[in-house]
Amino acid sequence: MAHVVLGSECWPYTGGQSEFEVEAADVRGLIAELDRRFPGLGEFVDRRMAFAIDGDIHQDAWFATLQPRSEVYLIPKIGGG
């Protein structure tokens, strides 16, 4: 089970709950599971959030893999100048 921590942007979907254990093999699976638990959250995180998996930030990468003990932080997508 991956340990998932949601940024504050996601809290309106979860009622403020920010940490979860999620069974998923990759980012796409994680998005689907979040959407199943909190309808609408999946699309929101897909569009607005990046996935920091064990320290590396992944953006728009559905097939980035999760390990059984991965730690995943969802943070706002990062742009720049």
Place this chain on the structure above:
Amino acid sequence: MSETLQRPAGKAAFEVVGTRPVRPDGADKVTGRAAYGADFDMPGQLVGKILRSPHAHARIVAIDASKAKALPGVKAVVTAADFPNLASEIVEGGESASNTRDLSLNVMARDKALYQGHAVAAVAATSVAAAQAALDAIKVTYEVLPHVTDVLEAMAEGAPLLHDDLYTEGLESRPTAPSNVSRRPVSQRGDLEAGFALAEVIVEGSYRTAAVHQGYIEPHACVAAWSENGRCEVWSSSQGQFMVRTYCAKLLGIEASDIRVVPAEIGGGFGGKTTVYLEPVALALSRASGRPVKMVMSRDEVFRATGPNPAAVIEVKLGALKDGTIVAADVKLKFQAGGFPGSPVGAAVMTALACYDIPNFLITGWDVVTNTPKTAAYRAPGAPIAALGVESAVDELALKLGLDPIAIREKNAVRDGTKASYGPVFSNIAYLDTLAAIRDSEHYKAPLGPNQGRGVAVGFWFNIGGESSAAVHLADDGSVVVMSGNPDIGGSRASMAMMAAEVLGVSVERVRPMVADTTSIGFSMLTGGSRTTFATGMAVTQAAQKVVDDLRARAALLWEVPVEMVEWRAGAAHCLDPAKADKAPMSIASLAATAGRTGGPISAQVSLNAQGAGPGFAVHLCDLEIDPETGESTIVRYTAAQDVGKAIHPSYVEGQVQGGVAQGVGWALNEEYVFDAQGQMENPGFLDYRMPVASDLPMIDAILIETAPNPNHPFGAKGVGEVPIVPPLAAVANAMRRAAGVRMTDLPLSPPKVLAALDAARS
């Protein structure tokens, strides 16, 4: 596909990467031959001009363009009615998602003008004079509304509302009334109250910065031509031709493939050219007139109507033990977004404490709309503002505890294995080495003169990867063309050529790097976020490797050996088969010359979504001298150290560092948007908006730290263009504090403010 690339096999040392070849764009730029956005012309083109709101906040009651359309030479007039009325929709366009409704309304106001300078109509005419006469003849009926430009006033109860459908996101529950606060991001860890209870010393401060502009030399410019067959072309200067294509297609309601965007040379962007202003308007005018339309902003328009960096208020409270260990931090970031939501406060929240390992903190941000131009990205968006507050507070903490400013930062520094304040665990960072480089520098030990102070500040930026495409083509003489989809705003053509040369084993002079238009290369996200050398560099490297694989395969055919018996080295195929030891190496030129007979042209294209960009850290050291009679301050010495992973072209990296410092010094000392009581910008020109020039600055010493190469990049590169602008605001402010003996908290630290502070301290 998403992937990372391993370092090219068998490369113990680099032959091209890390050297300093002559820049490929240098000659054209210094001779004036380089073609920028305003340099392109088409037969029969018209002059496009924009009518802008004279009011900071007004309802547009009616627009009567009948007289303008009747004037001789006037070929078209467009207003918002000529654009689709888009619903609120988040689309991927530039680097990250944007709301196309807001983007459209910023390009052309529909019901309300939200800042002075907001576009309300546009004309195309046969001459500048005719276009100007047409603007003068358009009658706009406004209902002037109360306005607000200050971020705190915009947050206050009873402030004029810009958008009656704006409800704050990020609160525990949806608010019942609209406000000017679009969202409130939060980041927290531990128990803030318990942390402060543990603290033996507490410092608090409130800091402000004015809005500042990116200050690129080249104003926005484009030519647009809409053909009778519905297809169109745009020539423009931007940070991303694909961004221009996507946004124009959305805003005009046409297919992306119907627009070809040709990137012009770019005269600076710094984040300010990551969106569109003129291109959709020029296209609409071209569609209406049937003629090509050229539009070039004046400097006045650039200031009034394109995105500055936000003004902000930063409140910081730090709690620490007497040994300097920071145990609690409370940071509040209130950012001016301009007429539409979207300041970089989210990034500021994530970066504010990213250099520090603090067990208890709360960081809160507010994104606040105001009757000022919609803000746009500016190098490391949001991070310099957050750093101004945090680094000033850390400096106050050091002063209060009598600690060395480097030592207190080392004591609280993140390192490999530290969980970053924004979540993930750091790895392969060289922040401590970067701090040590400044601590051990000759500059840090040098004595100061009278009226001088020395400031230290640190900064962080994530850096990003993303979608990039590149192609490598061999000519029949073995020379190389590298195509990419990223405008070169900071030396990317040089770094692309160098990485290709390294893989191919040829001299960099044999590689011609080109920036392709949107019909000539696969999609690439725009140039920004310090991503191009990292992400597009990976695409170039992989494409070059594919070419090498092809060359080896052809040599194997010619030698009649398995491909495993062919090694590519020093720009030539070498036969490893002991039975054919007499085979002389085949050079890239000889293989290219026979390419037609061995399978056809040799080229490769790679498209990827690069992940694993390594973060950047910077430590800056600033010596500043005050003239106590006038309040004028001078930067007398500046050293900047930066964790760069591996510098592909060290001179360009040093240039990025020096450029970031120069812009940050201007931001700290002189630059600001000044608004009058009516919300009009009072200083929309370089005479009154004071940016530093070469004579204002000393030589800026750059120290490149290469002790932690990025393992996700074939040559170890990390992004380098953003983080150099993060520390300078605070480094200058901290130097000023130590030179003046008093803390000045309101940027810019211009001579009148400094003199007033000195006078107050004297009295």
